[in-house]
Amino acid sequence: MLMAKDRKIPAPTPTLESEAFFKAAGEGRFLIKKCTACGKAHWYPRAICPFCSSGETEWSEASGKGTIYSYSVMRRVPEPFALAYVTLAEGPTMLTNIVDCDFDALKIGQDVTVVFKPSDGGPPVAMFKPL
Numbered sequence: 001m002l003m004a005k006d007r008k009i010p011a012p013t014p015t016l017e018s019e020a021f022f023k024a025a026g027e028g029r030f031l032i033k034k035c036t037a038c039g040k041a042h043w044y045p046r047a048i049c050p051f052c053s054s055g056e057t058e059w060s061e062a063s064g065k066g067t068i069y070s071y072s073v074m075r076r077v078p079e080p081f082a083l084a085y086v087t088l089a090e091g092p093t094m095l096t097n098i099v100d101c102d103f104d105a106l107k108i109g110q111d112v113t114v115v116f117k118p119s120d121g122g123p124p125v126a127m128f129k130p131l
């Protein structure tokens with residue numbers, strides 16, 4: 001068993017395209033960008049849709065639910081952590097961390113839910129924990 005511990009998370013640097021995401025994260029809301037032209041959601045937030053190049057993208061509140069697509073537990077560091085790709089219920093896959101769990105019990109395909117973790121002097125970061 002290898003239980004996750006809270007570790008120091010470097011502060012993300014919001015850009016013009018991701019500013020709204022981090023502002024909402026500070027309020028505990030998980031926003032993703034959706035394209036109104038083709039209907040697909042994407043991650044990381046962009047002004048131009050990566051699927052159809054439309055500029056008609058808008059923010060929408062995501063469920064915060066997803067499944068683990070793949071993961072890797074970083075064990076040989078002072079504070080082990082789990083790096084993972086999580087596929088959101090809305091479709092996009094994001095690179096993130098799995099937290100608040102026993103790393104040895106993680107499985108591909110496992111259901112997870114978003115949790116916001118404070119960063120070191122910056123906006124909170126979206127991570128996931130098993131349901």
Ligand SMILES: [Zn+2]
Binds near residue numbers: 036049
């Ligand atoms: Zn599109």
